[in-house]
Amino acid sequence: MRLFALIAVFITGGLLLYGTADFPAKGDPHSPANAGVPGTGPSISQYFVTETYNDSKVPNMVTAVLADYRGYDTMFETVVIFAAGMAIFAILRVVKGGRNPGTGIHHRLDKDSSGNGDHYDIIVGTTCKLLIPVIQLFSLYVIAHGHYSPGGGFQGGVILGASFILYAMATNLKASLARFSEQRFMSLACIGILIYAGFGFLSQFLQKNFLEYGVLQKVLLTDGPEMARSHSMLGVEVGVAFTVTAIMFAIYANLSSAGDLENGKGL
Amino acid sequence: MSIFTIIAVVLICVGLLFFLGAAVGIMRFGDFYTRMHAAGKGDTLSSLLVLLGFGVYQLNNFQSFSESWPVLLVILKLIAISAFILLTSPTATHALMDSGWEDGIEPELKNDKPETNALEEDMPQPKQKEAQA
Numbered sequence: 001m002r003l004f005a006l007i008a009v010f011i012t013g014g015l016l017l018y019g020t021a022d023f024p025a026k027g028d029p030h031s032p033a034n035a036g037v038p039g040t041g042p043s044i045s046q047y048f049v050t051e052t053y054n055d056s057k058v059p060n061m062v063t064a065v066l067a068d069y070r071g072y073d074t075m076f077e078t079v080v081i082f083a084a085g086m087a088i089f090a091i092l093r094v095v096k097g098g099r100n101p102g103t104g105i106h107h108r109l110d111k112d113s114s115g116n117g118d119h120y121d122i123i124v125g126t127t128c129k130l131l132i133p134v135i136q137l138f139s140l141y142v143i144a145h146g147h148y149s150p151g152g153g154f155q156g157g158v159i160l161g162a163s164f165i166l167y168a169m170a171t172n173l174k175a176s177l178a179r180f181s182e183q184r185f186m187s188l189a190c191i192g193i194l195i196y197a198g199f200g201f202l203s204q205f206l207q208k209n210f211l212e213y214g215v216l217q218k219v220l221l222t223d224g225p226e227m228a229r230s231h232s233m234l235g236v237e238v239g240v241a242f243t244v245t246a247i248m249f250a251i252y253a254n255l256s257s258a259g260d261l262e263n264g265k266g267l
Numbered sequence: 268m269s270i271f272t273i274i275a276v277v278l279i280c281v282g283l284l285f286f287l288g289a290a291v292g293i294m295r296f297g298d299f300y301t302r303m304h305a306a307g308k309g310d311t312l313s314s315l316l317v318l319l320g321f322g323v324y325q326l327n328n329f330q331s332f333s334e335s336w337p338v339l340l341v342i343l344k345l346i347a348i349s350a351f352i353l354l355t356s357p358t359a360t361h362a363l364m365d366s367g368w369e370d371g372i373e374p375e376l377k378n379d380k381p382e383t384n385a386l387e388e389d390m391p392q393p394k395q396k397e398a399q400a
Contacts, residue, residue, distance in 0.1 A: 123358060123361050123362075124358055124361070124362050127354055127355065127358040130354060131351070131354060131355065134351075
Protein backbone atom coordinates (compact mmCIF):
# COMPACT_ATOMS: atom_id res chain seq x y z
CA MET A 1 0.00 0.00 0.00
CA ARG A 2 2.83 2.33 0.87
CA LEU A 3 4.57 1.45 -2.40
CA PHE A 4 1.37 2.20 -4.27
CA ALA A 5 1.16 5.62 -2.60
CA LEU A 6 4.77 6.32 -3.47
CA ILE A 7 4.18 5.45 -7.12
CA ALA A 8 1.09 7.65 -7.21
CA VAL A 9 3.05 10.55 -5.70
CA PHE A 10 5.86 10.15 -8.20
CA ILE A 11 3.48 9.97 -11.16
CA THR A 12 1.54 13.05 -10.02
CA GLY A 13 4.71 14.99 -9.28
CA GLY A 14 6.20 13.98 -12.61
CA LEU A 15 3.10 15.13 -14.47
CA LEU A 16 3.17 18.46 -12.65
CA LEU A 17 6.84 18.96 -13.45
CA TYR A 18 6.15 17.98 -17.07
CA GLY A 19 3.38 20.57 -17.16
CA THR A 20 5.63 23.36 -15.93
CA ALA A 21 7.84 22.92 -18.99
CA ASP A 22 5.09 24.52 -21.09
CA PHE A 23 4.97 27.65 -18.94
CA PRO A 24 6.53 30.83 -20.31
CA ALA A 25 9.75 31.87 -18.63
CA LYS A 26 9.36 33.80 -15.37
CA GLY A 27 9.01 37.52 -16.07
CA ASP A 28 8.88 37.00 -19.84
CA PRO A 29 7.44 40.26 -21.24
CA HIS A 30 6.15 38.45 -24.35
CA SER A 31 4.16 35.77 -22.54
CA PRO A 32 0.39 35.94 -23.05
CA ALA A 33 -0.22 36.89 -19.43
CA ASN A 34 2.03 39.94 -19.70
CA ALA A 35 1.80 41.02 -23.32
CA GLY A 36 -1.74 39.87 -24.05
CA VAL A 37 -3.05 37.90 -27.01
CA PRO A 38 -2.80 39.96 -30.21
CA GLY A 39 -6.11 41.47 -31.24
CA THR A 40 -7.85 41.16 -27.86
CA GLY A 41 -6.90 44.39 -26.12
CA PRO A 42 -4.68 44.75 -23.05
CA SER A 43 -3.43 41.66 -21.25
CA ILE A 44 -4.88 40.61 -17.94
CA SER A 45 -1.87 41.85 -15.95
CA GLN A 46 -1.98 45.23 -17.68
CA TYR A 47 -5.68 45.43 -16.96
CA PHE A 48 -5.22 44.74 -13.25
CA VAL A 49 -2.35 47.22 -12.94
CA THR A 50 -4.10 50.08 -14.73
CA GLU A 51 -7.79 49.54 -14.01
CA THR A 52 -8.07 48.12 -10.48
CA TYR A 53 -8.27 51.51 -8.85
CA ASN A 54 -10.81 52.77 -11.38
CA ASP A 55 -12.93 49.64 -10.97
CA SER A 56 -13.07 49.38 -7.24
CA LYS A 57 -11.16 52.25 -5.56
CA VAL A 58 -8.95 49.69 -3.87
CA PRO A 59 -5.25 50.62 -3.81
CA ASN A 60 -4.04 47.12 -3.00
CA MET A 61 -4.54 45.30 -6.28
CA VAL A 62 -3.58 41.95 -4.79
CA THR A 63 -6.63 42.07 -2.54
CA ALA A 64 -8.77 43.25 -5.45
CA VAL A 65 -7.68 40.27 -7.55
CA LEU A 66 -8.12 37.89 -4.63
CA ALA A 67 -11.48 39.05 -3.34
CA ASP A 68 -13.14 40.50 -6.41
CA TYR A 69 -11.86 39.45 -9.84
CA ARG A 70 -11.05 35.98 -8.57
CA GLY A 71 -13.54 35.89 -5.73
CA TYR A 72 -15.02 32.54 -6.70
CA ASP A 73 -11.64 30.88 -6.21
CA THR A 74 -11.11 32.54 -2.85
CA MET A 75 -14.55 31.46 -1.69
CA PHE A 76 -13.64 27.85 -2.25
CA GLU A 77 -10.24 28.37 -0.63
CA THR A 78 -12.22 29.34 2.44
CA VAL A 79 -14.33 26.24 1.98
CA VAL A 80 -11.13 24.17 1.84
CA ILE A 81 -10.12 25.52 5.26
CA PHE A 82 -13.62 24.83 6.52
CA ALA A 83 -13.41 21.28 5.15
CA ALA A 84 -10.05 20.77 6.87
CA GLY A 85 -11.63 21.79 10.17
CA MET A 86 -14.57 19.48 9.55
CA ALA A 87 -12.19 16.62 8.76
CA ILE A 88 -10.30 17.13 12.02
CA PHE A 89 -13.66 17.26 13.78
CA ALA A 90 -14.86 14.07 12.10
CA ILE A 91 -11.66 12.15 12.79
CA LEU A 92 -10.82 13.26 16.31
CA ARG A 93 -13.92 14.51 18.10
CA VAL A 94 -15.30 12.08 20.63
CA VAL A 95 -18.10 12.53 23.07
CA LYS A 96 -17.53 12.08 26.78
CA GLY A 97 -16.20 8.66 27.68
CA GLY A 98 -15.81 7.55 24.11
CA ARG A 99 -12.06 7.04 24.25
CA ASN A 100 -9.57 6.39 27.01
CA PRO A 101 -9.11 9.80 28.57
CA GLY A 102 -5.81 11.46 29.07
CA THR A 103 -4.19 11.05 25.69
CA GLY A 104 -4.01 14.73 24.68
CA ILE A 105 -1.11 16.98 25.52
CA HIS A 106 -3.28 19.10 27.77
CA HIS A 107 -3.73 16.18 30.14
CA ARG A 108 0.01 15.81 30.47
CA LEU A 109 0.53 19.54 30.90
CA ASP A 110 -2.06 19.83 33.61
CA LYS A 111 -0.84 16.75 35.43
CA ASP A 112 2.73 17.98 35.38
CA SER A 113 2.14 21.50 36.50
CA SER A 114 -0.42 20.66 39.17
CA GLY A 115 1.89 20.52 42.20
CA ASN A 116 4.16 23.35 41.25
CA GLY A 117 2.49 26.44 42.58
CA ASP A 118 1.52 29.33 40.41
CA HIS A 119 4.88 30.70 39.29
CA TYR A 120 4.06 29.61 35.76
CA ASP A 121 0.68 31.28 35.86
CA ILE A 122 2.13 34.52 37.16
CA ILE A 123 4.87 35.06 34.60
CA VAL A 124 3.36 33.53 31.47
CA GLY A 125 -0.18 34.51 32.42
CA THR A 126 0.74 38.16 32.97
CA THR A 127 2.58 38.37 29.68
CA CYS A 128 -0.36 36.84 27.85
CA LYS A 129 -2.76 39.17 29.62
CA LEU A 130 -0.72 42.08 28.34
CA LEU A 131 -0.22 40.74 24.85
CA ILE A 132 -3.47 39.07 23.85
CA PRO A 133 -5.51 42.30 23.60
CA VAL A 134 -2.80 43.85 21.46
CA ILE A 135 -2.63 40.77 19.23
CA GLN A 136 -6.40 40.72 18.79
CA LEU A 137 -6.56 44.43 18.05
CA PHE A 138 -3.78 44.05 15.52
CA SER A 139 -5.56 41.13 13.86
CA LEU A 140 -8.70 43.23 13.48
CA TYR A 141 -6.56 45.94 11.91
CA VAL A 142 -5.06 43.42 9.48
CA ILE A 143 -8.54 42.22 8.51
CA ALA A 144 -10.06 45.67 8.14
CA HIS A 145 -7.08 47.19 6.35
CA GLY A 146 -6.68 44.33 3.90
CA HIS A 147 -7.60 46.34 0.84
CA TYR A 148 -5.24 49.22 1.63
CA SER A 149 -2.14 47.40 2.80
CA PRO A 150 -0.85 43.83 2.89
CA GLY A 151 -3.18 41.71 4.95
CA GLY A 152 -6.73 40.50 4.70
CA GLY A 153 -9.02 37.84 6.03
CA PHE A 154 -6.68 34.87 5.93
CA GLN A 155 -3.77 36.59 7.67
CA GLY A 156 -5.89 38.44 10.19
CA GLY A 157 -7.93 35.32 10.91
CA VAL A 158 -4.80 33.31 11.59
CA ILE A 159 -3.52 35.99 13.98
CA LEU A 160 -6.87 36.09 15.77
CA GLY A 161 -6.98 32.30 16.01
CA ALA A 162 -3.40 32.25 17.29
CA SER A 163 -4.35 34.61 20.10
CA PHE A 164 -6.95 32.11 21.31
CA ILE A 165 -4.40 29.32 21.01
CA LEU A 166 -1.95 31.40 23.03
CA TYR A 167 -4.59 31.84 25.70
CA ALA A 168 -5.22 28.09 25.74
CA MET A 169 -1.52 27.37 26.13
CA ALA A 170 -0.97 30.00 28.81
CA THR A 171 -3.91 28.90 30.96
CA ASN A 172 -5.56 25.69 29.88
CA LEU A 173 -8.01 24.44 27.33
CA LYS A 174 -11.02 24.71 29.58
CA ALA A 175 -10.44 28.40 30.28
CA SER A 176 -10.16 29.19 26.60
CA LEU A 177 -13.19 27.09 25.76
CA ALA A 178 -15.13 29.07 28.34
CA ARG A 179 -14.45 32.15 26.24
CA PHE A 180 -14.69 30.57 22.81
CA SER A 181 -16.87 27.50 23.17
CA GLU A 182 -17.15 24.70 20.67
CA GLN A 183 -20.69 25.70 19.79
CA ARG A 184 -19.46 29.21 19.12
CA PHE A 185 -16.46 28.40 16.97
CA MET A 186 -18.28 25.80 14.94
CA SER A 187 -21.12 28.18 14.18
CA LEU A 188 -18.63 30.98 13.49
CA ALA A 189 -16.91 28.80 10.89
CA CYS A 190 -20.23 28.24 9.13
CA ILE A 191 -21.21 31.90 9.43
CA GLY A 192 -17.98 32.93 7.71
CA ILE A 193 -18.77 30.80 4.67
CA LEU A 194 -22.36 32.06 4.74
CA ILE A 195 -21.22 35.68 4.74
CA TYR A 196 -19.00 35.08 1.73
CA ALA A 197 -21.57 33.10 -0.21
CA GLY A 198 -24.23 35.56 0.91
CA PHE A 199 -22.48 38.36 -0.94
CA GLY A 200 -22.50 36.14 -4.01
CA PHE A 201 -26.16 35.21 -3.77
CA LEU A 202 -27.11 38.79 -3.01
CA SER A 203 -25.61 39.85 -6.32
CA GLN A 204 -27.55 37.05 -7.98
CA PHE A 205 -30.81 38.21 -6.45
CA LEU A 206 -30.11 41.62 -7.94
CA GLN A 207 -29.89 39.96 -11.37
CA LYS A 208 -26.15 39.96 -11.83
CA ASN A 209 -23.57 37.21 -11.78
CA PHE A 210 -22.49 35.43 -8.63
CA LEU A 211 -20.07 37.64 -6.67
CA GLU A 212 -20.44 40.57 -9.04
CA TYR A 213 -20.28 43.17 -6.30
CA GLY A 214 -20.91 46.33 -8.32
CA VAL A 215 -24.67 45.81 -8.21
CA LEU A 216 -24.63 45.81 -4.41
CA GLN A 217 -24.66 49.60 -4.37
CA LYS A 218 -28.44 49.31 -4.09
CA VAL A 219 -28.03 47.38 -0.83
CA LEU A 220 -24.94 49.01 0.64
CA LEU A 221 -26.18 52.50 -0.32
CA THR A 222 -22.82 53.62 -1.64
CA ASP A 223 -22.30 56.25 -4.30
CA GLY A 224 -21.38 54.27 -7.37
CA PRO A 225 -20.53 50.62 -8.01
CA GLU A 226 -16.82 51.19 -7.27
CA MET A 227 -17.35 51.83 -3.58
CA ALA A 228 -19.82 48.93 -3.47
CA ARG A 229 -17.05 46.65 -4.72
CA SER A 230 -14.63 48.05 -2.15
CA HIS A 231 -17.05 47.52 0.74
CA SER A 232 -18.02 44.06 -0.49
CA MET A 233 -14.36 43.08 -0.48
CA LEU A 234 -14.19 44.12 3.17
CA GLY A 235 -17.33 42.08 3.78
CA VAL A 236 -16.01 38.89 2.26
CA GLU A 237 -12.68 39.40 4.05
CA VAL A 238 -14.58 39.46 7.33
CA GLY A 239 -16.29 36.22 6.31
CA VAL A 240 -12.93 34.63 5.53
CA ALA A 241 -11.56 35.84 8.86
CA PHE A 242 -14.48 34.27 10.78
CA THR A 243 -13.90 30.88 9.20
CA VAL A 244 -10.11 30.95 9.52
CA THR A 245 -10.20 32.05 13.17
CA ALA A 246 -12.73 29.40 14.12
CA ILE A 247 -11.03 26.59 12.24
CA MET A 248 -7.57 27.48 13.59
CA PHE A 249 -8.83 27.23 17.12
CA ALA A 250 -10.96 24.15 16.37
CA ILE A 251 -7.95 22.29 14.99
CA TYR A 252 -5.84 23.23 18.01
CA ALA A 253 -8.53 22.33 20.52
CA ASN A 254 -9.27 18.97 18.94
CA LEU A 255 -5.64 17.99 18.39
CA SER A 256 -4.39 19.04 21.82
CA SER A 257 -7.09 17.22 23.74
CA ALA A 258 -7.27 14.19 21.44
CA GLY A 259 -10.80 15.19 20.57
CA ASP A 260 -12.61 15.21 23.87
CA LEU A 261 -12.25 18.96 24.67
CA GLU A 262 -12.77 18.03 28.27
CA ASN A 263 -9.52 18.40 30.14
CA GLY A 264 -7.81 21.20 31.94
CA LYS A 265 -8.15 22.03 35.58
CA GLY A 266 -10.08 25.24 34.97
CA LEU A 267 -9.53 28.55 36.63
CA MET B 268 28.66 61.33 8.59
CA SER B 269 26.27 62.74 11.12
CA ILE B 270 26.30 62.07 14.82
CA PHE B 271 23.14 59.97 14.51
CA THR B 272 24.77 57.63 12.02
CA ILE B 273 27.77 57.13 14.29
CA ILE B 274 25.58 56.40 17.31
CA ALA B 275 23.46 54.02 15.23
CA VAL B 276 26.48 52.13 13.92
CA VAL B 277 27.90 51.81 17.42
CA LEU B 278 24.57 50.53 18.80
CA ILE B 279 24.10 48.02 15.98
CA CYS B 280 27.68 46.76 16.33
CA VAL B 281 27.27 46.29 20.09
CA GLY B 282 23.99 44.48 19.39
CA LEU B 283 25.72 42.18 16.92
CA LEU B 284 28.41 41.51 19.52
CA PHE B 285 25.73 40.38 21.96
CA PHE B 286 24.19 38.25 19.21
CA LEU B 287 27.57 36.59 18.78
CA GLY B 288 27.76 36.04 22.52
CA ALA B 289 24.33 34.43 22.51
CA ALA B 290 25.26 32.18 19.60
CA VAL B 291 28.52 31.11 21.23
CA GLY B 292 26.68 30.56 24.50
CA ILE B 293 24.11 28.29 22.88
CA MET B 294 26.87 26.24 21.31
CA ARG B 295 29.32 26.11 24.21
CA PHE B 296 27.43 26.10 27.49
CA GLY B 297 27.09 22.86 29.36
CA ASP B 298 23.44 22.10 29.99
CA PHE B 299 19.96 23.06 28.90
CA TYR B 300 19.41 25.81 31.44
CA THR B 301 22.60 27.77 30.84
CA ARG B 302 22.05 27.51 27.10
CA MET B 303 18.55 28.90 27.45
CA HIS B 304 19.99 31.61 29.67
CA ALA B 305 22.39 32.61 26.91
CA ALA B 306 19.65 32.56 24.28
CA GLY B 307 17.13 34.48 26.33
CA LYS B 308 19.44 37.20 27.67
CA GLY B 309 21.64 37.64 24.61
CA ASP B 310 18.88 37.59 22.04
CA THR B 311 16.70 40.06 23.90
CA LEU B 312 19.37 42.66 24.56
CA SER B 313 20.92 42.39 21.11
CA SER B 314 17.56 42.72 19.35
CA LEU B 315 16.77 45.77 21.46
CA LEU B 316 20.14 47.36 20.70
CA VAL B 317 19.86 46.73 16.97
CA LEU B 318 16.32 48.13 16.84
CA LEU B 319 17.40 51.13 18.89
CA GLY B 320 20.21 51.66 16.39
CA PHE B 321 17.68 51.60 13.54
CA GLY B 322 15.58 54.17 15.38
CA VAL B 323 18.54 56.49 15.95
CA TYR B 324 19.54 56.15 12.30
CA GLN B 325 16.04 57.24 11.29
CA LEU B 326 16.62 60.54 13.11
CA ASN B 327 18.87 61.51 10.18
CA ASN B 328 15.73 62.17 8.15
CA PHE B 329 14.10 64.28 10.81
CA GLN B 330 13.63 67.93 9.87
CA SER B 331 10.74 69.32 11.88
CA PHE B 332 7.65 68.01 13.59
CA SER B 333 5.32 69.36 10.95
CA GLU B 334 6.89 67.79 7.87
CA SER B 335 8.71 64.67 9.04
CA TRP B 336 6.13 62.94 11.19
CA PRO B 337 6.49 59.73 9.10
CA VAL B 338 9.98 59.42 10.60
CA LEU B 339 8.49 59.59 14.07
CA LEU B 340 5.96 56.97 13.01
CA VAL B 341 8.77 54.62 11.99
CA ILE B 342 10.52 55.22 15.31
CA LEU B 343 7.27 54.59 17.16
CA LYS B 344 6.86 51.27 15.36
CA LEU B 345 10.42 50.30 16.22
CA ILE B 346 9.76 51.15 19.87
CA ALA B 347 6.60 49.00 19.74
CA ILE B 348 8.55 46.07 18.29
CA SER B 349 11.18 46.52 21.02
CA ALA B 350 8.49 46.50 23.70
CA PHE B 351 7.02 43.27 22.32
CA ILE B 352 10.43 41.62 22.18
CA LEU B 353 11.17 42.79 25.71
CA LEU B 354 7.92 41.18 26.86
CA THR B 355 7.83 37.98 24.86
CA SER B 356 11.40 36.78 24.59
CA PRO B 357 12.13 36.38 28.32
CA THR B 358 8.68 34.88 28.85
CA ALA B 359 9.25 32.31 26.14
CA THR B 360 12.61 31.43 27.67
CA HIS B 361 11.00 31.09 31.06
CA ALA B 362 8.25 28.86 29.70
CA LEU B 363 10.80 26.63 27.97
CA MET B 364 12.95 26.37 31.11
CA ASP B 365 9.90 25.67 33.24
CA SER B 366 8.75 22.85 31.02
CA GLY B 367 12.30 21.52 30.91
CA TRP B 368 12.39 21.48 34.71
CA GLU B 369 9.05 19.73 34.90
CA ASP B 370 10.22 17.25 32.33
CA GLY B 371 13.03 16.27 34.68
CA ILE B 372 16.11 17.73 33.03
CA GLU B 373 18.85 17.87 35.67
CA PRO B 374 20.84 21.08 35.85
CA GLU B 375 24.61 20.74 35.87
CA LEU B 376 25.72 22.10 39.23
CA LYS B 377 29.30 23.05 40.04
CA ASN B 378 29.31 21.40 43.45
CA ASP B 379 27.07 18.40 43.45
CA LYS B 380 25.83 19.04 46.97
CA PRO B 381 22.25 20.30 46.72
CA GLU B 382 22.00 21.17 50.42
CA THR B 383 24.57 23.96 50.05
CA ASN B 384 22.42 25.61 47.42
CA ALA B 385 19.94 27.81 49.21
CA LEU B 386 17.80 28.22 46.11
CA GLU B 387 17.23 24.51 45.78
CA GLU B 388 15.03 24.28 48.86
CA ASP B 389 12.51 26.75 47.56
CA MET B 390 12.28 25.21 44.17
CA PRO B 391 10.16 22.24 43.17
CA GLN B 392 12.29 19.21 42.62
CA PRO B 393 12.63 17.93 39.07
CA LYS B 394 10.67 14.82 38.47
CA GLN B 395 12.36 11.65 37.42
CA LYS B 396 11.86 10.88 33.81
CA GLU B 397 8.98 8.49 33.51
CA ALA B 398 8.17 6.37 30.52
CA GLN B 399 5.59 7.99 28.31
CA ALA B 400 2.27 6.27 28.81
